[in-house]
Amino acid sequence: MADRRRPSLARRLWLAAVIFVLIALLIAGVVIDRTLDRFTALQIDQRLDAQLLALASALTVGSDGAVRLRRDLDLPPYDRALSGWYWQVTGGDALLRSRSLGDATLALTEPVKGPRQEPLHLRHRTVRLASGSEPFELVAAAPREALSAPIRTARRTLAITLGALALALMGAVTAQVFLVLLPLRRLSRALADVRAGRTRSVPESQPAEVADLVVELNALLAQNADQAERARSHIGNLAHGLKTPLATLAAELRPGHDVDREALRALVEGMDRRIAHHLRRARSAALLGGRHFRTRLAPQIDDLVLALSKIHVDRSLRFSVSIPGDIELACDVNDVNEMCGNLLDNACKWAASEVAISAERLQHSVVISVRDDGVGISANAAEIALSRGGRLDEVTPGTGFGLPITREIAALYGGDVSLNQLQPGLLVKLTLPSAD
Amino acid sequence: MKLLVIEDDPALSRSLCDALRAEGCAVDLARDGEDGLHLGSTETYDAALVDLGLPKVDGLRIIAEWRRSQRQLPILVLTARDDWTSKVEGFKAGADDYLVKPVRVEEVIMRLRALVRRAAGHANPEIVCGPLRFNAQIATFTFEGLPLKLTALEWRVLSTLILRKGLTVQRGELFERVYEGDAQTDSNSLEVIVARLRKKIGAGRIETARGLGYRLVCDG
Numbered sequence: 001m002a003d004r005r006r007p008s009l010a011r012r013l014w015l016a017a018v019i020f021v022l023i024a025l026l027i028a029g030v031v032i033d034r035t036l037d038r039f040t041a042l043q044i045d046q047r048l049d050a051q052l053l054a055l056a057s058a059l060t061v062g063s064d065g066a067v068r069l070r071r072d073l074d075l076p077p078y079d080r081a082l083s084g085w086y087w088q089v090t091g092g093d094a095l096l097r098s099r100s101l102g103d104a105t106l107a108l109t110e111p112v113k114g115p116r117q118e119p120l121h122l123r124h125r126t127v128r129l130a131s132g133s134e135p136f137e138l139v140a141a142a143p144r145e146a147l148s149a150p151i152r153t154a155r156r157t158l159a160i161t162l163g164a165l166a167l168a169l170m171g172a173v174t175a176q177v178f179l180v181l182l183p184l185r186r187l188s189r190a191l192a193d194v195r196a197g198r199t200r201s202v203p204e205s206q207p208a209e210v211a212d213l214v215v216e217l218n219a220l221l222a223q224n225a226d227q228a229e230r231a232r233s234h235i236g237n238l239a240h241g242l243k244t245p246l247a248t249l250a251a252e253l254r255p256g257h258d259v260d261r262e263a264l265r266a267l268v269e270g271m272d273r274r275i276a277h278h279l280r281r282a283r284s285a286a287l288l289g290g291r292h293f294r295t296r297l298a299p300q301i302d303d304l305v306l307a308l309s310k311i312h313v314d315r316s317l318r319f320s321v322s323i324p325g326d327i328e329l330a331c332d333v334n335d336v337n338e339m340c341g342n343l344l345d346n347a348c349k350w351a352a353s354e355v356a357i358s359a360e361r362l363q364h365s366v367v368i369s370v371r372d373d374g375v376g377i378s379a380n381a382a383e384i385a386l387s388r389g390g391r392l393d394e395v396t397p398g399t400g401f402g403l404p405i406t407r408e409i410a411a412l413y414g415g416d417v418s419l420n421q422l423q424p425g426l427l428v429k430l431t432l433p434s435a436d
Numbered sequence: 437m438k439l440l441v442i443e444d445d446p447a448l449s450r451s452l453c454d455a456l457r458a459e460g461c462a463v464d465l466a467r468d469g470e471d472g473l474h475l476g477s478t479e480t481y482d483a484a485l486v487d488l489g490l491p492k493v494d495g496l497r498i499i500a501e502w503r504r505s506q507r508q509l510p511i512l513v514l515t516a517r518d519d520w521t522s523k524v525e526g527f528k529a530g531a532d533d534y535l536v537k538p539v540r541v542e543e544v545i546m547r548l549r550a551l552v553r554r555a556a557g558h559a560n561p562e563i564v565c566g567p568l569r570f571n572a573q574i575a576t577f578t579f580e581g582l583p584l585k586l587t588a589l590e591w592r593v594l595s596t597l598i599l600r601k602g603l604t605v606q607r608g609e610l611f612e613r614v615y616e617g618d619a620q621t622d623s624n625s626l627e628v629i630v631a632r633l634r635k636k637i638g639a640g641r642i643e644t645a646r647g648l649g650y651r652l653v654c655d656g
Contacts, residue, residue, distance in 0.1 A: 265540075272538055276518055283519075304520065307527040311534065313554065334521045341520030 009184075010177050017173035025162050025169075036154045040147055041121075048123040048140040051078070051087055055138050056127045059089065067094035067129075067136070074099045082116055084143030091136030106139060119144040183207050187214065194221060230285055238278045245271050277405055284335050284409045294435040295333045297359055297366065298323040304341050305357070312348045322358040327366055328435035331413050336432075339406045343370045343417075343428050346403070350374030350426060361434055365415070368430040376426040377419070406430065437552055437575075437595055438462040438613045440484040442472030442498065443514065444491055448537075452485070455541040456548075459575060460591040464617045469493025476502055480612040481509050482552045482596075485544065488515040488526065496529045503530035510551035514539065549575055556599035563598055565654040568637055570598045579637055586636070589614060593629050597642065597652040606649040 051073070058069040067089070077083040078098040088106050089096040095105070104115035112120045120141040127136045183206060190202045201218045204211070245267045251257075252264055305319045329336055340357075347355045351372035359368045407417045415432040439461050443449040446467075453463045464479065466472035469490035476484055476498065488495035499511055511533075513526045518536040526534050532555075533547050553561065553572035561573040567580045577584040577594065586594060592614045597605060607626065614629075615621050630650060634642055643651045 268538070276536075280519065303524040303528060307520075307524045307534075310527050310532060313532075314550065314559075334519060337520040337524060341523070 010181055013177045013180070014173060017177070018170055021166060021169045021173065025166050029158060029162050032158055033151075033155060036151055036158075040150050044121060044142050044147055045123060048121075048142055051140040052123055052125045052138050055087060055089060055140070056125060059127060059129065059136060059138075061129055067091070067096065069096060082114070084114060084116075084118055084120070084141075084145065086114065086120070086139075086141045088139045088141075089136055090139075092134045094136070106141060108137075108139065112141065114141065114143070121147055183210050191217070200225075227285070231282070234278055234282060234285075238274065241274045241278075242271055280338065280405055281408055284332070284338070284412055293330050293332045295329045295331055295336045296325075297327045297329055297336065297368070298325050300333065300336050301340060301344075301357055301359075304337065304344055307341075308344055308348050308355075311345070315348065315351070316353075317348055317351055318354040320354065320356045322356075324359065324361070327359050327361055329366055330433040330435040335409050335413070339409050339430060339432075340368065340370075342403070342406045343368075343430060346370075347372035347374075347426070347428070350376075352424070361436075364434055364436075365431050366434045368432070369427060370430070371422065371425060371427045373422075373425040376421050376424060403428075437482045437549075437592060438464070438480070438616070439548065440464050440466065440472065440476055440479070440481045440509075442466045442469065442476075442484065442490060442495070443487045444468060444489075445487075452541060452544065456545065457588075459545055460586075460588045460595075461548075462592060462614060462616045462619075467491075469495065469498055473498045473501055475617070476507060476509065477505065479617060480609060482613060483510040483512060483548050483555070485512050485514055485548065486531070488513060488517060488522070496525060499526070499529040499531055508555070510548075510555040512544070512547055512551055514544065546573065549573060553599065558599070563601065565598055565601045565652055566641070568598065568641065568652075568654075570595065572599075584636065586633075589629050590633055590636075593626070594633055594637075594652075597650060601652045601654050604645045604649050604651045608649075610649060 054073050055069070058071050058073055059067065060070050061067055073087070077085040078087060078100050080100055081102055083100045085098075086101045086106060087098045088101065097105070101115065106112065106114070106120075108122075108124075112122050114120050121144050122139060122141050124140070125138040127138055128134070129136070187202065187206070187210060190199070193199045194202060201221055202214050204214055204218065206214045249264065249267055252259060252267075301321055301323050305321060309317070309319060331339075344355065344357065347370050351374045354373050356371040357368070358371075359366055403417060403419075410417055410430060410432060413433055415430065417431075418429045420427040420429070437460070439456055441449060441452055441456070441463055443452060443465070444467055449465055449467070453465050456463045464475055464481070466475050470492040472484075472486065472490065473493050475481075486495045486498060490498075495513065495515070499513070502509070502511070511531045513531040513534045514537065515522065515526070515534075516537045517523075523534050532551050535544060535547060549572055550561075553563070558572065561571060563570045563572060568584075569578045570576075571578075575591075575595070577586065577591075577598075593610065596610060596613045611621075611626055614626070630642055630644075641653055643653050645651055
């Protein structure tokens, strides 16, 4: 079952998308609002400026020296009493004003308020009728409400629109997350089918993004099945190999029968060798399976020679080692030790005075040669020694040659072991894949 | 010949110790790595038999520790780990030989004898000292061509002396190589054993180096 504490992929995707959508909509809202604000203010200003311009051009000094307007400029809404739209001209003793202002005067101190105490938006202008004459202060005012009312309406519409957009986008994100994760859900169902034994592999017709994953999964499944099969066959071989000596043991131990201790001991040792052989092979087989290894040969051989010179100290054998330092095998280090250790140990057992180890790199493989100067074995015996590894159920390990297990491990890597009779001695060649 | 056995399995350690004692050896047994490391670092032994998988201190660490502190005693590793990588690790740590369980006790005894002989500098299994001959492989003495009957203690003293023939073996060292760690002995017992040996192989064969120890004389 899914662990609830683990972060959900869908939730993470959804949260990220929603946060981005909300931030984007917020920024858009602020920018649109500011633009509307400026646009409305500009409209009002233009209207007031037009009134100021009309006032300036109509302003004149009559023959009586009184300042007046050449024509009536109290067009609507300047003619309606207390409409909020006002104009006023001041300068010297003169005071001209719109009908809407009545008897009131606009006090030009901030915040400017009208006769009804309503907040006003002002534009003003200074005009001289002749150069050097007294300046006149022209003022046109609009109610602030004329600015804010349309913006309020626009904001409401904007908020509703952006809200709807946000909802639509979140819906889209939800649908997208669901669609994107759908193949993963299908994959998990397919895997459950494999586990339940309904199918053997995951269907490979998958979206490009998960296709590689499916190929890897199927390879892993195949490898598991293969290993399970190998393990089954090994257990079968082991059981088969143990039952015969066990039956003999039981027969030897039957009541009223004189026990042959030596025979029993030999049986126990035989069973031990068989168990050791199968365990060793199982260890190597368990490690393998598409994994890549890289083991430098020279240090391993040096260590093995150190061990073998101690094991066979009484033989005073000479070891001659010639392994290029850069030779690397595509094998696990323990398997290299196991194969080379067995071959070298054999050579030490049979050698008269010298064991020679060399290695040579071919195109994609390395050939390790172990030569001793002992009695060697006949071509016939060599065939038997090698063929024992051929069929697992006939394997008889520990017969003095460490060859069967070496050959089986080598075969797991696609390598091989061959024997060549020398005069005198024996040459064993172990071929393994090179790591380059 | 005195041996240190470090083995935690009660049944195996009992049968090993019984068999080794039956062969005339003095045996000290340690049931865990800590005891074993301590005994091997402080007492004198002709060889040690070390299991690798031990409680408290691992066998490989014990061996490495002894070698680091210049303990030269021969070491036979006895373990269930039968792969070459483990063997190489054992030898690199400083082991002299390696046996994989299950083993025949005779094999253990033979390997230990060979280790002790080689450590004393004898390449040949037969060590000759005048009319006295010691076959280190089967651990028996002949004197003037006839088998020499010896008690376990006499055998231990004489084998210690013949492995170092011509050299003076200090009393303390001889004492340590003959008696087990927990043995109840008085200091005169060694003289008694040497006196008995002199009766069997001739008084002149074992020289007393006054205040120092004993020497096996081979010439003449």
